[in-house]
Amino acid sequence: MLHTRKSLRDELLDEVFASPYAASALPKYRIPDDEHLPDRAHQIVVDELMLDGNSRQNLATFCQTWLEPQIQDIMARSIDKNMVDKDEYPQTAAIEERCVHIIADLWNSPEAAATMGTSTTGSSEAAMLGGMALLWKWRERRRAAGLPADRPNLVTGPVQVCWHKFARYWDVELREVPMADDRLLMTPEEALARVDENTIGVVPTLGVTFTGAYEPVSAISDALDQLERDTGLDVPMHVDAASGGFLAPFVTPDLVWDFRLPRVKSINASGHKFGLAPLGVGWIIWRDAADLPKDLIFDVNYLGGNMPSFALNFSRPAGQVVAQYYLLLRLGREGYRRVQQSCYDTAQHLAAEIAELGPFEIIHDGSPADGIPAISWRLKAGQEAPFTLFDLADRLRTRGWLVPAYSLPADCENTVVQRILVRHGFGRDEASLLMDDYRAAIAHFDSHPITVPMSEEEAGSFHH
Known part of the structure; x- marks a missing residue:
């Protein structure tokens, strides 16, 4: 009886991390034997999700990552x-x-x-x-x-x-x-x-x-x-x-x-x-x-x-x-126009900033007449850079940014490009922070040149 009361008291206590369940990890490849209180199961799942990247910093995806409440x-x-x-x-x-x-x-x-x-x-x-x-x-x-x-x-x-x-x-x-x-x-x-x-x-x-x-x-x-x-x-x-x-x-x-x-x-x-x-x-x-x-x-x-x-x-x-x-209904023609034009303006601003860095040749500069609000670029032909675009993408990951580098399809497999998608929710302030990290990454490689360039497989980037 005392054991039952103690177990019941433990169940009713609301301190999740001091509960008996926090003392051991739940099985991950088979269903647990017992049920758990919803707040504790919820906390376990939420804590695991912390290990995912920040979707707002994922500049590889075309998909919307900012939503109104x-x-x-x-x-x-x-x-x-x-x-x-x-x-x-x-x-x-x-x-x-x-x-x-x-x-x-x-x-x-x-x-x-x-x-x-x-x-x-x-x-x-x-x-x-x-x-x-x-x-x-x-x-x-x-x-x-x-x-x-x-x-x-x-x-x-x-x-x-x-x-x-x-x-x-x-x-x-x-x-x-x-x-x-x-x-x-x-x-x-x-x-x-x-x-x-x-x-x-x-x-x-x-x-x-x-x-x-x-x-x-x-x-x-x-x-x-x-x-x-x-x-x-x-x-x-x-x-x-x-x-x-x-x-x-x-x-x-x-x-x-x-x-x-x-x-x-x-x-x-x-x-x-x-x-x-x-x-x-x-x-x-x-x-x-x-x-x-x-x-x-x-x-x-x-x-x-x-x-x-x-x-x-x-x-x-x-x-x-x-x-x-x-x-x-919410945006209408004019609202959509303003949102999308803002993305294009940010993309073209970024294209100019990236071009000023020196070693890059812009392929698409985010012009609305020519394409979507994205920027793509490659290293200039004959450019002796102390890094590859794969190295640069990997370095930016340390700051949370996913800026993919990948080789083009046939017959341009030897051409490696990098690309940024500018979506609703990525504005000038975020672009400024990104460019600060770009300059810091390039300065790092200037001081620590890459001797063994990273391959596409090692980089593990994706482009969709």
Whole structure:
């Protein structure tokens, strides 16, 4: 009995770190035998999370890391809502539909109020849905003409890994335009050189992952128009606007890259990048309902009502979609323009500061006419620096900054670049602190030259 009372008293004591549970570590690779009080289990998890990096200092990620407190509240209120269950949560479904039409209007859809589209878990899933629609429509055209439909290909510039996944998963030949020292993007000429009757589509990127620059969507469309006039070959386009889709409409609205080009049949974007929403939401919009094959739409009736589904995932949280709607209402065109322009201003300020350091050649300077608010650079050709970009990235990590260094894809594997993404929440003060640490890192290497340069594998950096 005394033992029971003592155990009960220990349970009721609220000093977490003086409790009996603090005297030993809980098992990490099997479930504990006993249950624990919620505050103690919570403290254990929170303490482990301290070992993660500070996401605001992660200048490698494209994803939004600063959120208004109202978004935190919206996410909490939506934690139990399943996006796929549109019968149980009809208002959330209506909010998703509104977002589709709002975004379609941003992208100059001819009939934004009747556009087909959906939210996804991110731009990678959205891109795959766009690729699948291109593949299915190509098969339809080939079979209707009595032609074989067994050797599809897709033409892209240097793309993010989701397109490599799409090509492998759906057995499509990926004709990726390789980089060259004097050309780091897909050009109209390079695209046309790879197009043939088996091309399901051409995918330019509005904000290439490796440099941040925009590919010339309108010029590629013009080249494909001329190809159709010359040969009768009609090749559609899908624009991967994972980053640029929530930038260009606000900061460079006269840049023609979207549904103003009739050849553009679909566009994907990431809501949790420059859409400013929490992690876990992307968007895919089709120009016309006819561009979304009916075979990709499934009718589901076992969630309480009959509803269409055309996402790769099924059950998924609705909070991110609701938060996206909040942001569209909260900021409006002018608010988004001000936020994004501020990012561009900071990026261009950083580009000038980095160029002044001496050893670097700027590849993309954060100009809104040319790309996203990012800066990418490499060491100047022939530059004798006492460090590599991998060494510099590693040194900056000691101050908490993740500024990735990585080699470019084929055929520029020997070119190493470094890149900074400027997102909402990273302002001039943070940029000033970063540049102080850059100068200190360079001064360190001037005094302690690297004798064995760090490799990319040792650096362990990532670029997405």
